[in-house]
Structures are given as structure tokens and as C-alpha cells.
Amino acid sequence: DADVTQTPRNRITKTGKRIMLECSQTKGHDRMYWYRQDPGLGLRLIYYSFDVKDINKGEISDGYSVSRQAQAKFSLSLESAIPNQTALYFCATSDRRETGELFFGEGSRLTVL
Amino acid sequence: RKEVEQDPGPFNVPEGATVAFNCTYSNSASQSFFWYRQDCRKEPKLLMSVYSSGNEDGRFTAQLNRASQYISLLIRDSKLSDSATYLCVVKRGADGLTFGKGTHLIIQP
Numbered sequence: 001d002a003d004v005t006q007t008p009r010n011r012i013t014k015t016g017k018r019i020m021l022e023c024s025q026t027k028g029h030d031r032m033y034w035y036r037q038d039p040g041l042g043l044r045l046i047y048y049s050f051d052v053k054d055i056n057k058g059e060i061s062d063g064y065s066v067s068r069q070a071q072a073k074f075s076l077s078l079e080s081a082i083p084n085q086t087a088l089y090f091c092a093t094s095d096r097r098e099t100g101e102l103f104f105g106e107g108s109r110l111t112v113l
Numbered sequence: 114r115k116e117v118e119q120d121p122g123p124f125n126v127p128e129g130a131t132v133a134f135n136c137t138y139s140n141s142a143s144q145s146f147f148w149y150r151q152d153c154r155k156e157p158k159l160l161m162s163v164y165s166s167g168n169e170d171g172r173f174t175a176q177l178n179r180a181s182q183y184i185s186l187l188i189r190d191s192k193l194s195d196s197a198t199y200l201c202v203v204k205r206g207a208d209g210l211t212f213g214k215g216t217h218l219i220i221q222p
Contacts, residue, residue, distance in 0.1 A: 033209070040121075042214035043157070043200070058209070090156060100147045100204050104156035 003027045006091050006105035014113050019078040021108045023091030031094045032074040033102065034058075034066060036087040043090070049074055081112040116140060117213035119201050124218045126191055133187045134216045136201030145204040146177055146184050150197045151215065157200055160186075188218075196220045 004025045013019055023032065034046040035058075045058030047066040055066060063085060065077045078085055088109050092102040119136045126132045138146075146163035161168065163175040163184050174187040184201055201213035 035212075040214065043212040045209055048209055100145050100162060100202070100210065101159045102157075102210065104158070106156055 002106060004091060004093055004103055004105040006089075006108045008108060009106065010109045012111045012113065013081055015080075015082055017081050017112075019081050019110065021076045021089055021091075021110070023074045023076070023105055025072050025091075025093045025103075027093050027095075027103060028071075029093035029095045029103070030071065031096070032068065033092040033094075034064075034074070034076045035090045035092060036060070036085075037090060037107075038087050046076065046089075078110075081110075083112045086110060086112045116211050117201055117203050119199075119213040119216045121214060122217040122219075124216065125221055126218065127221050128191060128193060130191050131187065131189050132191055132218065133185055134199065134218075136184045136186075136213055136216075138182050138184070138201075138203045140203070140205060141179075141182065143182075143203045143205050146175075147202040147204070147210075148173075148175060148184075148186050149200040149202055149212070151200055152197050157212075160199070191220045193220050193222060 007022045030051050033048040035043045037043050044060050049055050049068045067075050088107050090107050091105040094102050117138050148160040149157040150160040151157040161170050163177045167176045172189045176185045198215040198217050200215045203211045
């Protein structure tokens with residue numbers, strides 16, 4: 001089983017719908033992240049959390065919200081999805097040592113029509 | 114100037130050849146540097162950290178030039194399985210990692 005699990009892996013939805021992407025991890029890491037990846041734009045940080053009570057905006061947080069329900073769970077919500085939020089979304093974790101190693105989930109491909 | 118810049122490629126290289134690509138970063142306060150590898154439709158994975166003195170891991174060699182603010186990755190005796198996108202990554206303190214857009218490498222038989 002994967003150490004970082006994302007659900008759903010693929011989702012097609014319509015403009016205006018609320019969408020939640022979930023991430024759970026078994027690595028015991030405190031730090032969790034949500035990134036989106038678009039062709040030609042690379043990986044961009046949406047939100048990150050260094051522990052359950054700590055939530056921080058990343059580079060492109062507008063239109064997104066997150067919830068850190070437990071150390072192992074970090075969910076990303078799109079309150080009202082729009083087509084330019086069509087992307088590949090990655091959850092990642094890291095430990096406190098700041099080694100620079102992120103452990104990514106397999107990604108959630110979201111299409112907003 | 115973008116924070117982390119890479120030539121997107123693709124680099125088409127015959128099997129067995131040596132290939133090198135560079136990455137430049139704009140913030141001189143950047144502290145740590147890494148190369149990640151991403152296979153098609155897969156998640157990125159850490160390939161290697163980049164140290165000031167340069168470091169080697171098998172066929173892969175990474176170099177850092179702080180004065181010129183660039184990082185390089187050299188792959189010797191390239192294999193078909195080296196085909197992937199290579200992401201240059203920079204870290205500034207607690208701000209998290211900044212990823213370059215990646216360099217696409219295709220090893221041809």
C-alpha cells in the first residue's frame with residue numbers, strides 16, 4: 001500500500017460544484033502539502049500544514065481551502081470549481097528535519113467542465 | 114526572472130551517452146538544492162540532494178555553483194530507464210520547496 005494515498009484519483013465535475021480531494025499518510029510525518037501541476041507551469045504550492053493546528057497559504061491559494069483533520073489527514077476543497085482549476089493535484093508529506101525530501105501521493109486528476 | 118528556471122527540452126540522447134542539464138535560481142538566499150525525477154503520469158520522487166562540494170550517486174553527478182546561482186545534473190552512460198522529467202528544486206528556509214518546470218529527457222535506443 002502507498003504511504004501517501006489520495007482519493008479520488010480521477011474526477012470529472014462541472015463548474016460551480018464543490019469538490020474535496022482527500023489525502024492520508026502512514027509515514028507519521030507532521031508536514032503535509034497540496035500542490036497542483038499544470039503543463040508548462042510545473043508544480044505550484046497551494047497550501048501547507050506543519051502540524052494539525054498550523055495551516056499556511058502557498059503560492060496559489062485563491063479558490064481553495066484545506067482542512068487538517070488529523071496528523072495523517074489533509075484535505076483540499078474547491079468550494080465552487082471553475083475550469084481553470086483543471087489540473088493534476090498532488091499531496092505530499094515531509095518530516096521535521098527539513099531534508100528537502102517530499103513524499104508525494106500518486107496524484108488526483110481533476111477536470112472541471 | 115522566474116525563481117527557478119530550467120530548459121524544458123526535450124533532450125533526445127542516444128543510449129550510453131552522457132547528458133547534462135542546468136538549472137538557475139534567482140534568490141541568493143536559497144539554502145538547499147535538489148533534483149527530483151518525475152516519470153510520465155507519476156508523482157515526483159527525490160533523485161538526489163545537491164551539495165556545495167558536488168556529489169555523485171552512481172551514474173549521476175550533481176554540482177552547485179552558488180556564485181553563478183546554478184545547479185547541474187550529469188548523467189553518464191544513460192539508460193532507457195533514465196527517460197523522465199527532471200525537476201530542479203530550491204529551498205529557502207521554512208518557506209517550502211520551489212520547483213522548476215522540469216527538463217524532459219528521452220533516451221533513445
